[in-house]
Amino acid sequence: MxxxxxxxxxxxxxxxxxxxxxxxxxxxxxxxxxxxxxxxxxxxxxxxxxxxVGHCESCRTLTEEKVCQICASNHRDATLLCVVESPADIAVIEASGAFNGKYFVLMGHLSPIDGIGPAELGLELLEARLDKEPIQELIVATNPTVEGEATAHYIQQLADKYSVTVSRPAQGIPVGGELEYLDSSTLSQAFLSRKQLL
Amino acid sequence: MxxxxxxxxxxxxxxxxxxxxxxxxxxxxxxxxxxxxxxxxxxxxxxxxxxxVGHCESCRTLTEEKVCQICASNHRDATLLCVVESPADIAVIEASGAFNGKYFVLMGHLSPIDGIGPAELGLELLEARLDKEPIQELIVATNPTVEGEATAHYIQQLADKYSVTVSRPAQGIPVGGELEYLDSSTLSQAFLSRKQLL
The missing domain is CATH 1.10.8.420 (RecR Domain 1)
Structure with a gap:
């Protein structure tokens, strides 16, 4: 050069x-x-x-303000809290329009080998929010990977102390997907969680 | 967001x-x-x-100096001048190690529809170099596209006025390529330019 x-x-x-x-x-x-x-x-x-750009004091997402626009908004349902691994997950959920509650961003997942434990994921802040805020349902939308599932399990146990419903988004066949090209774990999950038609 | x-x-x-x-x-x-x-x-x-970063005063490539390192070098063969379309072409030719002369960068190709004529390609500067410098061979390494070929043809005619050999890099089957997947233009070019084994 x-x-x-x-x-x-x-x-x-x-x-x-x-x-x-x-x-x-x-x-x-x-x-x-x-x-x-x-x-x-x-x-x-x-x-x-x-x-x-730093982290939102309430949900830990990336933002240039002290509290991000979603946390500061009065138009969001404060009884619903969705836990995600990264700010990119918020972007995709917001784009879907399927959720109108608030978020909590772990900025990763539990990974003891990399030294990432509950403290690194800000779970104390999550507990403080479960304690103080009028949250009724906690939707744990971590990735459906081994680490994401382990993190979800940990958060579920942690939430047991508070009077809150814990849920995970449904797993199954993607809309517009073709059965022929689906991996067998997803397919078996979709059969296990089948819904009766009324 | x-x-x-x-x-x-x-x-x-x-x-x-x-x-x-x-x-x-x-x-x-x-x-x-x-x-x-x-x-x-x-x-x-x-x-x-x-x-x-501006343009080299001698070869028009991108550089932060007045004259780029290749033009300023005493270790390059000043009798060989290679004309290319863009600075990226210099990078790939240098990486091959196949050429030790100097360069001239057109920063594009003739394209009357886009208002790119000989002046925009700095061909006056090229002529001045052909006139003053001890160049013996001009290797026109424009892309083998319609515009690149037209540009090469124009430069060939322009170089006729000066006592300089004009050449183009050979076209043919890429090394490591497979005949089965070659396009027919390249293959017919390779057959037309076949070399006798001695």
């Missing part, structure tokens, strides 16, 4: 998930050749976000 | 080639959750590059 600065830029782009040397080079040349305004804006917003 | 700043960051990432809303969201959350140092560095280097 004929330019150390461009080389540094190509290396810097490789911090992005799914971006290797080839894509990073394409990004660097593309921005420098064709979209310097977009590149400036990206640099500014990125710096701004790194400096100002 | 519960944060306007994160929303702006997700939009800003979409200036990158091949990055849509989903990947942009993944990048934003990944950097904010797990790699703020890498994000800071990316923001700094990106700003630095946008402000300082």
């Amino acid at each position: 004929s330019s150390p600065l461009i080389q540094s830029l190509i290396e810097a782009f490789q911090v992005l998930p799914g971006v290797g040397p080839k894509s990073a080079q394409r990004m660097a040349f593309y921005l420098l050749e064709r979209n310097r305004n977009g590149a400036s804006r990206l640099a500014d917003v990125l710096r701004d976000a790194v400096q100002n | 519960s944060s306007p700043l994160i929303q702006s960051l997700i939009e800003a990432f979409q200036v990158l080639p091949g990055v849509g809303p989903k990947s942009a969201q993944r990048m934003a959350f990944y950097l904010l959750e797990r790699n703020r140092n890498g994000a800071s560095r990316l923001a700094d280097v990106l700003r630095d590059a946008v402000q300082n």
Whole structure:
């Protein structure tokens, strides 16, 4: 490479998930050749976000305010609390429009091998909310992976102390999916949880 | 989305080639959750590059210096000049180690419909170099596309005025490729340009 600065830029782009040397080079040349305004804006917003985005004091999601917009809203059902692993999960649930309660973000899942225990997931804050807030149902929407299931189980036991219903989103055949291409765990789960037609 | 700043960051990432809303969201959350140092560095280097990277006065490639390292080098063969469409082409040719001459970067190809003519490709600068420098061979390594071929043809005619050999890189079957999966244009080119074994 004929330019150390461009080389540094190509290396810097490789911090992005799914971006290797080839894509990073394409990004660097593309921005420098064709979209310097977009590149400036990206640099500014990125710096701004790194400096100002922290965690919501109530739900732990990423936000630049002390309390995020969902936690601060009066239009959300405060009796429903949905526990998710990451802020990206909130984005996808909000996009579905299926939920109008509030959230609690673990920012991960229980993983003793990586030193991630209940404290790292902010479960004390969750308990404090279960204790003080008028929460009636706790929907534990951790991922249906081994770690996510273990985390859900732990949270279920923890919630037993409080008068709150604990639920998990249903598992089964995805809408628009084809049985032919479904993995057998999902299919057996879908048969186990079958619903009677009325 | 519960944060306007994160929303702006997700939009800003979409200036990158091949990055849509989903990947942009993944990048934003990944950097904010797990790699703020890498994000800071990316923001700094990106700003630095946008402000300082310009074009080499000799070969028009992207560089933060007045004359790029290849043009400034005494270890390159000044009798060979390779014309390419973009700085990314220099990167891949340098990686192959097959060429030790100097470069000239068009920063595009002839495209009258987009208003890109000889002036936009810096062909006057190329002619000035052919006139003054001890160039003996001009390797026209534009892409083997319709526009690239047209550009190569134009440059060939332009070089006729100077005592210089004009060549194009060979076309044929890629090394390690399989005939079975080759397109017919490449295959017919490979048969037309077949070489006698000695």
